[in-house]
Amino acid sequence: MCYQRGLSMFVTILHNHDHALLEDDPGREARADVVNVAAAMADALSGGKRRVLVKPVDDVTSVADALGDAPDVVVNLCESLGADSRGESLVPAMLELAGLCFTGSSSLALALSLHKNKAKEILSSRGVPTPRAMVIERVEDLVTVDLAFPLIVKPTREDASMGIGFDSVVRDRASLGKAVSRVLRTFHQPALVEQYVEGREIYVPLLGNAGRRALPLTEIQFGAAFADKPKVLSYTAKWDTSSPECLDSPSRLADLPRGLQQRCIAVALDAFEALECRDYGRVDLRVDASGQPWVIDINPNCDLHPQAGYSRSAQAAGLSYQDLALHLIELAQERHHGHQARRLAGPNAARRAAAPHRDLLGRRGGLRARADRRRRPAE
Numbered sequence: 001m002c003y004q005r006g007l008s009m010f011v012t013i014l015h016n017h018d019h020a021l022l023e024d025d026p027g028r029e030a031r032a033d034v035v036n037v038a039a040a041m042a043d044a045l046s047g048g049k050r051r052v053l054v055k056p057v058d059d060v061t062s063v064a065d066a067l068g069d070a071p072d073v074v075v076n077l078c079e080s081l082g083a084d085s086r087g088e089s090l091v092p093a094m095l096e097l098a099g100l101c102f103t104g105s106s107s108l109a110l111a112l113s114l115h116k117n118k119a120k121e122i123l124s125s126r127g128v129p130t131p132r133a134m135v136i137e138r139v140e141d142l143v144t145v146d147l148a149f150p151l152i153v154k155p156t157r158e159d160a161s162m163g164i165g166f167d168s169v170v171r172d173r174a175s176l177g178k179a180v181s182r183v184l185r186t187f188h189q190p191a192l193v194e195q196y197v198e199g200r201e202i203y204v205p206l207l208g209n210a211g212r213r214a215l216p217l218t219e220i221q222f223g224a225a226f227a228d229k230p231k232v233l234s235y236t237a238k239w240d241t242s243s244p245e246c247l248d249s250p251s252r253l254a255d256l257p258r259g260l261q262q263r264c265i266a267v268a269l270d271a272f273e274a275l276e277c278r279d280y281g282r283v284d285l286r287v288d289a290s291g292q293p294w295v296i297d298i299n300p301n302c303d304l305h306p307q308a309g310y311s312r313s314a315q316a317a318g319l320s321y322q323d324l325a326l327h328l329i330e331l332a333q334e335r336h337h338g339h340q341a342r343r344l345a346g347p348n349a350a351r352r353a354a355a356p357h358r359d360l361l362g363r364r365g366g367l368r369a370r371a372d373r374r375r376r377p378a379e
Contacts, residue, residue: 008049011329012071013038014063014091016078017056033239037305038077044325045075058082063094073329074102079301085158088114088301101336103328105300109277113298114157116192119275123295126274129267130295131286133194136180145176150196152232153179155187159299161235163187169196169230197286197294201233202254204268204283205302205313207327209335212272214265215313216253223248251309253316260291267293275300279331282310 015038038054046052055066059082067074074095081087093107105113112119116133123130134145135156145151150171155163163183170176176193183191201222205215222231225248237245256264268283281300285293302310306321314324 009051009072010069011045011050011052011073011075012066012069013041013045013052013054013075014057014066014078015054016080016087017058033303033305034077034079037303037308040306040321041075041077041304041325044322045329057091060090060094063091067094067098067100072101073332074100075325075328076102076104076301077304079159085114085162086111101332103332104279105277105281109275109300112275113277113300114159116154116156116297117190119298122274123271126270128270128274128295129292130271131195131197133192135190136184136193137190139177139181139184142173142177142180145193147193147195150198150230151176152194152196152230153183154192154194155183156190156192158187158189159297159301160303161233161238163235164232165234165236166229166232168234169232194296196230197288197296198231199286199288201231202256202264202285202287202293203251203309204264204285205280205310206268206272206277206283207280207314209278209331212269214268215310216316217256217261217264218251218309218313219254219256221250221252223250225249251312253313260287260293263291264293267295271295271298272300278335280310280328 015034017035035056038056042052042054053069053071057063057066057078063078063081076091076095078091079085079088081090089107089111091107092102092105092110095102096107104110112122117135120130120133132147134147136142136145150169152164152169153176154168163186167175167182168179170179180191180193183189201220203218203220205218206212207215220231220233225244233249234245236243237249240246254261264285264287267285271283272281275298277298277300280302281298282302283295284297284299286296287293302308304310304324311321311324315321319327
């Protein structure tokens with residue numbers, strides 16, 4: 001049965017709790033913030049006949065333990081495990097194998113989006129505009145870089161602006177070498193060297209599956225702290241709320257000409273589809289002087305804090321935070337079970353699969369019996 005508001009359900013909210021595991025974790029602030037998101041989501045979903053449990057996890061075993069109560073639906077807020085961003089895709093993989101209904105993108109989509117070089121290969125093959133880039137695994141490989149300056153250097157598999165600062169944007173070989181060395185040394189992973197697009201930074205929040213739509217677009221407003229520096233939203237700008245970079249880089253609803261807005265939305269939708277993202281997420285764009293949008297990042301597991309950009313865009317579209325939380329659950333259950341309106345007539349008729357919405361993993365043939373347990377609460 002698809003979720004209808006007011007019906008009894010059991011919701012488990014999973015979130016990573018691994019920000020204190022590493023003494024030298026360069027993403028500690030970002031990992032810690034998800035605790036606040038989980039609390040806000042629990043508050044939004046509590047009430048009525050819903051029973052909500054918040055389950056912090058830090059490794060695969062704790063994820064398995066958290067699912068032992070057989071929830072109707074899982075709200076997946078995990079962005080890492082063991083302070084390693086690669087763990088982000090392990091959680092939905094476990095949920096998929098267990099046959100559970102959960103919010104957000106699949107393990108495949110999260111893995112592809114996290115590994116920026118692989119995401120860019122797919123986008124490029126599908127004709128989605130994204131800046132040219134190369135992966136550098138050793139400092140010695142810098143001689144192979146044949147991209148035109150300016151360039152921006154990032155870790156290949158991090159999000160939340162981890163590893164990005166003013167010195168990530170480079171305009172000569174010496175600066176490139178320093179930036180790549182810093183990524184290799186600090187994050188113990190390859191560096192992505194990407195052509196830097198000068199221009200406006202536009203975020204396109206997307207909601208839904210079949211019938212997917214863009215919520216109101218936002219734009220980063222780079223102020224005085226960026227006057228003589230690259231206009232990039234650094235890790236400091238995102239997570240050090242007292243820093244000049246944070247104070248001088250607010251996001252505002254984007255004021256774009258209609259044609260440019262439509263181009264941004266079209267590019268974002270194509271990118272989301274190319275990586276098979278679903279339910280909700282955000283596509284980050286740079287718009288150059290000619291008005292061409294370029295995909296610089298895809299965030300299918302974007303920040304859902306009530307004060308974060310995605311939630312504020314939803315509010316601008318008329319969705320309160322509680323409405324947004326409930327809608328995410330509806331999307332997950334519609335995908336997982338098929339829409340209730342698609343049921344054939346008769347009390348014992350089988351549900352008809354709604355192809356654009358339904359995840360059939362573990363729901364056909366011999367796998368059916370293994371997944372046939374008491375229904376878990378929806379997200």
